[in-house]
Amino acid sequence: MVASVRQVVPIAFVGGARPNLVKIGPILRVLTNRCSRFIRRLVHTGQHYDDGLSGAFLRQLDMPAPDVYLGVGSGSHGAQTARTLVTFEEYLLSASPALRGVVVVGDVNSTLACSLAAAKLGIAVAHVEAGLRSFDRTMPEEINRVVVDAIADVLFVSEPSGEVNLKREGIAPSRVRFVGNVMIDSLARELSNARAVNMPSAIGVAEGGFAFVTLHRPSNVDVPARLRAFVELLDWLGNTLPIVFPVHPRTRERLKRLDLLPCLAANPAVHLLDPLGYRESVSFMAAARMVLTDSGGIQEETSYLHIPCLTLRPNTERPVTVTEGTNTVIGDDLRQAASLVSDILAGRYKAGHSIAGWDGHAAERIVDALVETWV
């Protein structure tokens, strides 16, 4: 009689930019604790390379050091995507043992390039956070989402709109799994640590008495008129309550170029900070009276935390945060923000309720599905 041989399955997880790490951390943890059938590799593309956007996240989320660092760095979309495609393909061709699957998350350029490289080599691709659509092709991430979902073999969906969108695009339902939101796994796990850091007190703002602001999308910060309008909005908001604003490197550079940084820095109500680690960011967010942002992940995190969120974009690819959560999409009319700020301060703003699958256990469902499909 022949003894049964336990098959091990080599798979790689791809992280490139800050939000990717928040999504991969929980999956790696569950995989390590619950399933010895995978050999796992963590590949960091190096799309984000500053410690504040990368190393701090790896440490705080208790993640293993990457097995491979591709060092692709910044550049135009074409240059960054092409460098990632070439270097990741080289890695895939040289990996030993050869990989059976690649897990990509989110919608950044690293997600696009690595899924393309893997799919062309016949390596199965799983996409975490599939199906989100802003229906705005001027947004680079929207192009990434559509392409990745078209070529991925397994699509893990975080909210109901994802299933509807994928069905409309003709993707076979057998490839799609609703697993909930893995970013919320990180948040649920880290929330008490984040509260303990008590960042508001460290910079002298009162719990529940400040606005937390983030801004980094090219459509906002690369358009001078729009960036000026935001600075005016912050100036106005600063008359009502203090503002905590960690500034993304792209945004800092654009503010400097337009000579807008001194004006913001001179306003005593505005606390301009360097990019924050995960724990510090959650510490501020969870204690804020309101959040103004153009981030995708923060729309989700604020909904989970029941903190009012005003999204400084014309659309969202995460509609459940509007229908079930605490998010309002402001669009181009920044005057709407002023009236909503009054509503929030007067206690008239929606509180939101809990969202299906945003329960801290999405990574378990993802690992179960990976075992079912790839082992």
Ligand code: UD1
């Ligand atoms: C990227 C993602 C965006 C995500 C965001 C999270 C794409 C298309 N965009 O945007 O979806 O919401 O990450 O932060 O993938 N820079 C640094 N240090 C770094 C990295 C970047 O200073 O470690 C500067 C560089 O000047 C670079 C600029 O930031 O040119 C933009 O970086 P990039 O990775 O191209 O896009 P993000 O704006 O960070």
